[in-house]
Amino acid sequence: MRARRLGAALLRGGARPRAARAVKARRAAGGARRAGRLRRPADPRPTRPPVRPPTVAERMAGRCELWQDLASGRAEHGDRVVIGEWERAWLPRLAAVEREWASLVTGDTLVHFDPHFDNFIVGADGAARLVDWGRACAGPPWTDLVCLLLESDLGEPDPEEVFTKQPLGRDAPPEQVDALLVALAGYWTRTAAQPGPAHAPHLQDRREQSRRATLNWLRTRWGWVTEGQPG
Structure with missing residues (x-):
């Protein structure tokens, strides 16, 4: 009923002055509140920092x-891994x-950590964009x-040669690059020995390809000695 009465009063013109006064009063009050906020000193408490991504190790x-x-014998039982x-x-x-x-x-440095071909989209302008940042983390820039x-799939080119020709690779500390390659080689060696998930069985082949590529790169860096004590 109140809404109907207000509507009728507006149609008759009787409520217009009161309505106009109410609008002016609300605007004035809003302006006063905004001015008060501007006059108040800034909150000395620091703002919440951005969410920190996990590190590569995390x-x-x-x-x-x-x-x-393998070195301690803990992987002898119940592990399908076979090493060369x-x-x-x-x-x-x-x-x-x-x-x-x-x-x-x-x-x-914020890194994607999963830059395989499925995660690149090439736009009409020819620019490649990296998508699916679900594994993003913080690590070395290289x-x-x-x-x-x-x-x-590099084909003939040696990854070591390609890597060291890039500024990021040229400046990368060798012991740190070795450490990442060793960690990834172990990860892919273990996962390549397991069947791919039901929704993506092809992942086993991709892991095996990455395992071979990582070990080949390490062999290039450390040497191909396989008999006796490595030199």
Whole structure:
């Protein structure tokens, strides 16, 4: 009934002055409140910082321990992993580097950490855009370059040669690059021995390709010795 009465009064013109006065009063009150906010000193409390992404090591926590498990005999039972002659020859060094990799592969650059071809979209302008940042983390600035080379079909080019020709790769500390390669080699060696998930069985082949690419790159950096003590 109140709404009807107000509507009727407006139609008759009787409520217009009161309505206009009410609108003016509300505007004046709003202006006073805004002015008061402007006159108040700024809140001295710091604003909430942006969400910190996990580090590369935190992203891979619990998934880069294969070489240590093999060296200590913990992976002998219930593990389908089969390693080659080169890995067995270099196992002590692989385990030692893997033990320290998390403290070596550090940085504050936001990296994608999964730059395989499925995550690139090429626009009409020819620019490639990286999508699906679900594995983003903080790490060295050259991390995505390493991952891109490992998850790409390079053909004949040597990833070490391609990597060191790029400014990011040229400036990368060798021991840190070795540490990331060792961690990823262990991760892919273990996951490639497992069947792919039901919704994406092709992932097993992709992991095997990445495993081979990572170990080949390490062989290039460390040497191809497979007999006796590695030099």
